[in-house]
Amino acid sequence: MKLKVPQIKKDIFYVGANDRKKQLFENIWPIETGVSYNSYLIVDKKTALIDTVDLNVIDTFLSKVEHSLQGRQLDYLVINHMEPDHCSGIRYIMRLYPQVQLVGNKKTFDILANFFGTYTNLIEVQEGDTLTLGQRTLKFYFAPMVHWPEVMMSFETSEHILFSADAFGSFGTLDGGITDEELDFNWFTEEYVRYYANVVGKFAHPVQQILKKFNGITISTIAPTHGPVITHHINIEKLLSLYHKLSSYETEQGVVIAYASMYGNTEAIAEVIARELAENGIKHIKVFDVSKTHASYILRDIFKYKGLILGSPTYNMELHPSMEALVMKLEHLGLKKRVYASFGTFSWAGKAAKKLGELGEHLQFDIAAPTIEEKGALKDEKFAECIVMAQIMAEKLKQYL
Ligand code: FEO
Numbered sequence: 574m575k576l577k578v579p580q581i582k583k584d585i586f587y588v589g590a591n592d593r594k595k596q597l598f599e600n601i602w603p604i605e606t607g608v609s610y611n612s613y614l615i616v617d618k619k620t621a622l623i624d625t626v627d628l629n630v631i632d633t634f635l636s637k638v639e640h641s642l643q644g645r646q647l648d649y650l651v652i653n654h655m656e657p658d659h660c661s662g663i664r665y666i667m668r669l670y671p672q673v674q675l676v677g678n679k680k681t682f683d684i685l686a687n688f689f690g691t692y693t694n695l696i697e698v699q700e701g702d703t704l705t706l707g708q709r710t711l712k713f714y715f716a717p718m719v720h721w722p723e724v725m726m727s728f729e730t731s732e733h734i735l736f737s738a739d740a741f742g743s744f745g746t747l748d749g750g751i752t753d754e755e756l757d758f759n760w761f762t763e764e765y766v767r768y769y770a771n772v773v774g775k776f777a778h779p780v781q782q783i784l785k786k787f788n789g790i791t792i793s794t795i796a797p798t799h800g801p802v803i804t805h806h807i808n809i810e811k812l813l814s815l816y817h818k819l820s821s822y823e824t825e826q827g828v829v830i831a832y833a834s835m836y837g838n839t840e841a842i843a844e845v846i847a848r849e850l851a852e853n854g855i856k857h858i859k860v861f862d863v864s865k866t867h868a869s870y871i872l873r874d875i876f877k878y879k880g881l882i883l884g885s886p887t888y889n890m891e892l893h894p895s896m897e898a899l900v901m902k903l904e905h906l907g908l909k910k911r912v913y914a915s916f917g918t919f920s921w922a923g924k925a926a927k928k929l930g931e932l933g934e935h936l937q938f939d940i941a942a943p944t945i946e947e948k949g950a951l952k953d954e955k956f957a958e959c960i961v962m963a964q965i966m967a968e969k970l971k972q973y974l
Pocket residue numbers: 654656658659720721739798799
């Protein structure tokens with residue numbers, strides 16, 4: 574098949590590919606608009622490939638690599654990240670280019686051996702080491718736990734291009750355009766946040782560490798492993814600032830109300846609270862039925878907004894299973910710095926309200942009001958408590974701005 578492989582800079586070829594077949598990223602997160610696995614080939618005196626791709630798109634990737642090399646050998650494969658959405662191509666590259674040298678760190682090669690067996694042609698790098706390709710040189714910055722322990726970033730020093738692995742990535746395919754100058758960059762705004770919340774959100778401190786590392790270093794291009802290549806300085810600043818904000822748990826004035834409801838009683842409480850918040854001047858109110866909306870989207874908004882209110886009926890003396898799943902994710906993420914409230918319902922024996930109340934304490938949230946628990950449908954006394962809860966939440970949110 575005839576190919577035209579785009580270049581993000583002179584002799585740096587984009588050899589990644591779009592995946593529109595996969596339903597769930599990591600078999601967890603919905604990707605209705607797909608995802609791209611980005612890989613880059615630098616053709617210089619030496620040739621270097623930076624990361625590979627997921628098995629789903631391996632043929633396209635290999636064709637692009639072969640085409641861009643134009644018969645030359647591949648000298649290096651730089652492995653910034655060993656998660657299989659980027660490392661699955663390693664075995665194929667090794668078969669096609671058996672002399673290629675794999676560049677990574679000690680942790681990279683531990684994972685490599687466990688996934689694919691022992692390789693001998695390894696170049697182990699340390700933090701700050703460089704690899705000269707000719708005109709271009711790569712400098713390696715370790716970024717442990719952004720998103721796995723072996724992650725490193727490769728910085729091309731002549732044009733200040735940061736190959737950033739998962740950091741600064743996004744869901745969504747690259748439909749024609751590869752760089753922010755070539756596509757509708759604003760479309761990705763929400764997907765950057767969702768990707769962060771779903772994939773990177775647990776690792777706020779490591780993200781802060783890497784942001785510190787690049788403080789004072791000029792970055793003219795960010796080339797992540799997913800989503801657009803960012804070349805415009807305003808978009809680079811936007812993205813750095815977004816990562817700073819998200820990893821510091823900084824938020825906007827708004828509330829996520831996420832509830833589970835079997836027959837409508839818990840939902841009715843959510844509606845009362847939402848309305849009262851609106852009457853008290855809160856504009857960004859996002860109400861989700863956790864049985865309907867995938868946690869991926871709810872987490873995105875939870876990362877965006879300061880207020881969080883959870884509600885659940887008691888189900889088999891526990892939380893409703895859909896709420897239990899969301900609560901577990903919040904605990905795993907170690908979400909911080911939220912103004913929180915909760916409510917629950919039951920028919921004959923309550924448990925959900927207590928559990929949701931405990932979550933707020935466990936995560937050290939600012940608790941706006943005591944947990945509300947109603948038996949059956951909402952009645953006068955608890956209705957009044959809901960109104961007060963919403964009013965206090967609104968007041969607290971206004972103080973944070
Ligand atoms: Fe895109 Fe952590 O892999």
